[in-house]
Amino acid sequence: MKDHSKIEKINKVVEEYFNTNASLTIVPVKDLMPAFIKAGIFAKDVKKGLPIRLILRELDAEDQLALIPFVHTERHGEHTYWYFVPANVPAPDAPYKQEKKKPENDPIAIRLNSDETYVIALCDKVLSLTSDRQKRFPFLLGDLHKNGKKQTMLPVDAYYEELQLVVEYKEIQNFRPVTGFDKNKDEDEEEEEERTKTVSREEQRRIYDERRAKVLPENDISLVVISYSDFEYDDKNKIIRNEENDLKIVQKALKDFL
Structure with missing residues (x-):
């Protein structure tokens, strides 16, 4: 800066x-x-x-x-x-409460109860490890910003340093456009659109998924992709949660790291 x-x-x-x-x-x-x-x-x-x-x-x-x-x-x-937050004050230990938003539309609450959060928690349980969620690596970068100089480090869903393993959970939007999926667009997404207006968000998502799949192994980090379609899911493509069965699915996906 x-x-x-x-x-x-x-x-x-x-x-x-x-x-x-x-x-x-x-x-x-x-x-x-x-x-x-x-x-x-x-x-x-x-x-x-x-x-x-x-x-x-x-x-x-x-x-x-x-x-x-x-x-x-x-x-x-x-x-x-x-x-x-005020300086020298401990960071909040609970998500900020969005007073003006209905709970069912609160993006933080939605994320905490999302299928991604659920699946990564199952991975933690199967591996008996705590993942570093939304880990960023200096070698895994997004496209150049509009100024043509800077690139943002891309996050991964879960990183297990002990195993040099990244787990990515893919929802339906990773495979095809979903009408209305972006209606709760957040701050980072708005900024991303400012940088990549010439590329659709679906295409940008696909490009970044392919970049993770290529760059992570090149840096000696294994990648396991777990899809919503690996589980039993409803007509909204959301996992019908049955932890006992879902743990078996995750165990199968991670068998090479157990």
């Missing part, structure tokens, strides 16, 4: 915000956009906080998030949710 003066201004605005609002312990970064604009850090807001998210993602990619000590992230699947 080259413009450290902007980082200093951001820190000053966030610090003043929490000094003024002492009762708050966590706030979505987009809520501070009016204060950032007033301070002259940004000229205007775009896509509900995209300007500040772009800076945070750049710092994240360069492992420099510590430059803004107020940042708190919640990572769910391929999605990152960005918040500010």
Whole structure:
């Protein structure tokens, strides 16, 4: 991150915000956009906080998030949710409660109860290991950003360092477009669209899946892909959960690592 003066201004605005609002312990970064604009850090807001998210993602990619000590992230699947918390305060141990969203439409709740989360938990159980979820590697990169210079490190669903193993869970959208699947699009997805408007999200997903399958083995990391179709599933392509049977399916998929 080259413009450290902007980082200093951001820190000053966030610090003043929490000094003024002492009762708050966590706030979505987009809520501070009016204060950032007033301070002259940004000229205007775009896509509900995209300007500040772009800076945070750049710092994240360069492992420099510590430059803004107020940042708190919640990572769910391929999605990152960005918040500010008061400095020197322990990070929240529970997901941020989205007060204005209905529980059934809360993307964090949906992710925590997703088939991906369920299957990776089964993998952890079968392997008797705790996976590093949404692990990113410096050699596994997305396409160039619009500036033609930067690339974002792509996440994997689960990484087992002890086994040098990555497990990817594939839902129906990994195989074909799904109408309405993106209706709860999150912050990272909006930013990705800003970078890849010339490519459909389905095509981008396919390209990145193929990139993982090629690059991981080249770096001596095994890849196991588990699909929704390996399980019994309903008419919405969601797993009909039967843990006893599902564990057997996962054991078969991971047999080479037991």
